Amino acid sequence: MSRLSIVAYVVGIVCFIVSCSFSVFYGYKVVTHQLPTEEKEPNDDRYHFVLIPEELDNDYWRLVEEGARAAAKKYDVLLEYTGPRQANFDDHLKTIEMSAAAKVDGIMTQGLSDEQFSPLINRIVEKGIPVITVDTDAANSKRLAYIGTDNYYSGFLAGKALIADTNGQANVAIITGSFNKNHQRQRVQGFKDAIQSEKGIRIVAIEESQISRVRAFEKAYQILQEHPEVTAFFGTSALDGIGVAEVVEKFNKQKQIYIIGFDLLKETQKYIRKGTIQATVVQEPFEMGYRAVKMMIDLREGKKVPSTIHTATRILRKYDLPPYLNNIKGVR
Known part of the structure; x- marks a missing residue:
């Protein structure tokens, strides 16, 4: 065998060994990265609810969210706050559909006047997912309850x-x-x-x-x-x-x-x-959110809730402002 052939043979063996080493190493990396090192902790939340606002970053709806989160924290509920960035019928309906597809335990949403809204809510309720309308009702739908302003x-x-x-x-x-x-x-x-x-x-x-x-x-x-x-x-x-x-x-x-x-x-x-x-x-947006979560828990536990709850509404003028703000402490 010529010297050139010997060199080529040795180089071939070295390349084969290196290739095998890389294959084993990366195969090991893939396997170990796919296998969890510890079991995922179970979810301790009692229920998974979704609150769908008219607009995600609307200041008024953020107050509704604040109330809902306060109740969710108190009653160990996982709360998702999700919806359209700007008021949009189609995006709102899609969010409701996606929430139902995820098989959440309850949907709280602003009622819409769009003709597609009530049939969608009816289908979701018929599948066993309770729906509560918040702030704006959809009385002609099969929603189980409404809480909000008259x-x-x-x-x-x-x-x-x-x-x-x-x-x-x-x-x-x-x-x-x-x-x-x-x-x-x-x-x-x-x-x-x-x-x-x-x-x-x-x-x-x-x-x-x-x-x-x-x-x-x-x-x-x-x-x-x-x-x-x-x-x-x-x-x-x-x-x-x-x-x-x-x-x-x-x-x-x-x-x-x-x-x-x-x-x-x-x-x-x-x-x-x-x-x-x-x-x-x-209006009372904080109270709407808080009580909506509590009502949804009651529905999940087989309790009866009123079909309609109107939260308080009043006129506020300049001289009413200091005492009103001083007396606001969450849900009254």
Whole structure:
């Protein structure tokens, strides 16, 4: 055998040994990485619930989430808070479908007016997964319970407050979160019914904000340009009053224009203290979330729950703010 052949033979053997070594090593790595080193700890939570909001990062819905998490912690429940980033029917329905497919123990969701919503909820309930609507009802569905505001009544309260605060004399513009959502329509209708017998009050414009502060600003600006006779605004969602207040301050008309909004976000509080917003309709989002979890536990344990629970609603003005904030301690 020539020297060249011997060298080639030795190199071949070395390469074969190295190749085998790498194969054994990486085979060992793959096997050991696929096998867990210890057993997964069992889930100690009693139930797995999902809360699906109108908008994931909406400040109002974060308060609902806060209440739900407080109850989940107290009662050892795994709570998922998931949903569309911005209000969207299709994304909301998909989230509900995915939650049902994951076989969660209960679904808590805002009720939708979309025609596909009730049939979907009915199918889920028929499969044995309880559904509770929160904040907005879907009374025609097979949902097992609703907890939230009486939205018609809250709009009616707003109308009566406006009558009292303006001495029954106002040209009103309404900024509503949505023309299509049940709770927004109910608030507008309640407001209209409250003022219908007042000869000195008339509604001159109704616009939609799409649950957007920026859109509320744009619509309020447009209204004041087209209807300079407007002396009052009613905002039917949490962000509407804030958007209107920004426009009123931009026009420097704080003393000429009355604003009644919805909810008590921090910016709403700021505008109430400044006197730009004169009143707001206060809901109980924390309580909605807390009690929804408790009701779902009761349903899972075979207990009866009321079909409808209306949480408290009231009108808050500047002088009400300090005592109200001092008395808020979670669920009352």
